[in-house]
Amino acid sequence: MKTHLLSIVSLFCLLFTFQSRGQEVQLKVGFDTSKIKVQVVKKRFFIPLKLIFESQNLSKEELGAYTLNLMINQDETDMNNQFYKLHTESFSLSGLNEEKTVFLEIASDSLPERKSKVVIDINLLGENKSINQINKAKHQKLEVFLSRGIPTDGPNQFHIDFVGTANLQQNISEASDEVQGSAGLGVIFERYFLRREDNGHIKSEYRNKLVESLDMEAYINVASSVDSLRADVDEMGVVTNQRNFGTYILNPVSPKQSIFINANIFFNPELNWSKGSWITKLISGANVRVNASNILWNYTDETSNLSKYGGAISFRFGFFHEFLPNNKIRDEENKRKYSIRLGLNYSSRNITGDISSESNDPFREQFLGTTDKDFSGWEPSFSFRLNNIIAEFTMPMIGGASRSDIEGLTDTQFQFSIRFVGGFSLKVNGKDENDEEEENK
Structure with a gap:
């Protein structure tokens, strides 16, 4: 099975800030790309995205169920067709500092022969309306470069x-x-x-x-x-x-x-x-x-x-x-x-x-x-x-x-x-x- 390269060009962190009861409340969502190993199954990329949540002054009422929406940006992405799927879309945020992993699946046949850019639009939707409003007002995206073939590395020595x-x-x-x-x-x-x-x-x-x-x-x-x-x-x-x-x-x-x-x-x-x-x-x-x-x-x-x-x-x-x-x-x-x-x-x-x-x-x-x-x-x-x-x-x-x-x-x-x-x-x-x-x- 083919082995492919995931090149993370830039690490975008989402910062949501709003005022509650006179003090600043923050929820940071970052992508940890230091140990990413792309899995390839039947000509499909399975890209593990590790999310790290850090929060300050977040009350228990503001914790709960969240949905991470990852959408392929059709205008900025070099893909022949748009076959992708997000696994583990919904999860619960039960603590102030947690880690979650989601998988983004992309068909390798969707990519041209050369290295291609995939731009992912990110939205984090929660039960707290104020967080959702701030999230919708900001445009967050993650740029990823993929190619069908890369120099052999990782476990395939x-x-x-x-x-x-x-x-x-x-x-x-x-x-x-x-x-x-x-x-x-x-x-x-x-x-x-x-x-x-x-x-x-x-x-x-x-x-x-x-x-x-x-x-x-x-x-x-x-x-x-x-x-x-x-x-x-x-x-x-x-x-x-x-x-x-x-x-x-x-x-x-x-x-x-x-x-x-x-x-x-x-x-x-x-x-x-x-x-x-x-x-x-x-x-x-x-x-x-x-x-x-x-x-x-x-x-x-x-x-x-x-x-x-x-x-x-x-x-x-x-x-x-x-x-x-x-x-x-x-x-x-x-x-x-x-x-x-x-x-x-x-x-x-x-x-x-x-x-x-x-x-x-x-x-x-x-x-x-x-x-x-x-x-x-x-x-x-x-x-x-x-x-x-x-x-x-x-x-x-x-x-x-x-x-x-x-x-x-x-x-x-x-x-x-x-x-x-x-x-x-x-x-x-x-x-x-x-x-x-x-x-x-």
């Missing part, structure tokens, strides 16, 4: 989603017309560290913290149409399709078995350091990505037929700038829907498995023309996301220790990928003990 995945991948420089395909299972984990005020801003005690949140996605491919790479050999025994092996090392998405882990660390956009606060305005966060797989490397000529299992690990770490505003992509409504990022990473590719052993150096050299096993360099990236489609362009510029050229791997390569993330989703909301203590305060 982490989320876990399980999703089905499917991948399409092809390098632009690859000679083959085939597109690799696979299917698998994935998990998406999100953890939020900073808490926000009702107005959406990060609480002051957290503004010196660098990390705002962490999200991680991991996918395991378990099925595919192909499970090996076969070398094409000429009459001299030279491998002629070296590019296929270089491309695999560059992006080790195995049709047989592979794992993909991508983690983003988002920095606090409201960082309040004496020096260096500009950092998070330029650098939105850090990215860590690991991609690893195993396939069968096959070499066949007129006299031999050899196969070795060989794996590859792709690792990259870097920083990125997110062009879309934080409250448009990190909220409950739009998370994992939209993104436009530009990144700069340092990446490496490493050959593992049986084929990486020293005894298999000659065998590996037949495929790649070198015995190098480790390659590294810079990797700029650009990506965007629209709902369940993620498109990414990367430009790895890597090389090995011997500086040997490997087609499809070394020097500057262009990589284009499209990833589809969808299927079924199981969401688990969690909270830690500190969250529960805060709610109970």
Whole structure:
């Protein structure tokens, strides 16, 4: 269920004053918004408004039944339609200093996509006629700002989603017309560290913290149409399709078995350091990505037929700038829907498995023309996301220790990928003990 933000822009207190028996009589009604937690049930806001009554020189005869009338001001409110309902409209005031809570229900579909203002007209009607007359003569209102989606906060400190995945991948420089395909299972984990005020801003005690949140996605491919790479050999025994092996090392998405882990660390956009606060305005966060797989490397000529299992690990770490505003992509409504990022990473590719052993150096050299096993360099990236489609362009510029050229791997390569993330989703909301203590305060 979606979680939404209630931002109280101003706190209006109602002051009713009249003269009785030669002395001033006062009845103050204020709204305590310090611990407001909006409840969302079936796309409806349930806004708890805590009323605090303070009275002076109020006689027992002037105590009794009161009705609180909250009406949505149609002229000043940004709502598409007017569905709202006030719960607990009537109550009795039996003491001089009391607290009462009323709930205002508003349908979230009534609000536009952007943050919208809701103006509530307030009237307190009691049995005492003089109070009613003064109340009608004054205009009291409470301004509230609501939006359909807000940065995750409160008790929802982490989320876990399980999703089905499917991948399409092809390098632009690859000679083959085939597109690799696979299917698998994935998990998406999100953890939020900073808490926000009702107005959406990060609480002051957290503004010196660098990390705002962490999200991680991991996918395991378990099925595919192909499970090996076969070398094409000429009459001299030279491998002629070296590019296929270089491309695999560059992006080790195995049709047989592979794992993909991508983690983003988002920095606090409201960082309040004496020096260096500009950092998070330029650098939105850090990215860590690991991609690893195993396939069968096959070499066949007129006299031999050899196969070795060989794996590859792709690792990259870097920083990125997110062009879309934080409250448009990190909220409950739009998370994992939209993104436009530009990144700069340092990446490496490493050959593992049986084929990486020293005894298999000659065998590996037949495929790649070198015995190098480790390659590294810079990797700029650009990506965007629209709902369940993620498109990414990367430009790895890597090389090995011997500086040997490997087609499809070394020097500057262009990589284009499209990833589809969808299927079924199981969401688990969690909270830690500190969250529960805060709610109970």
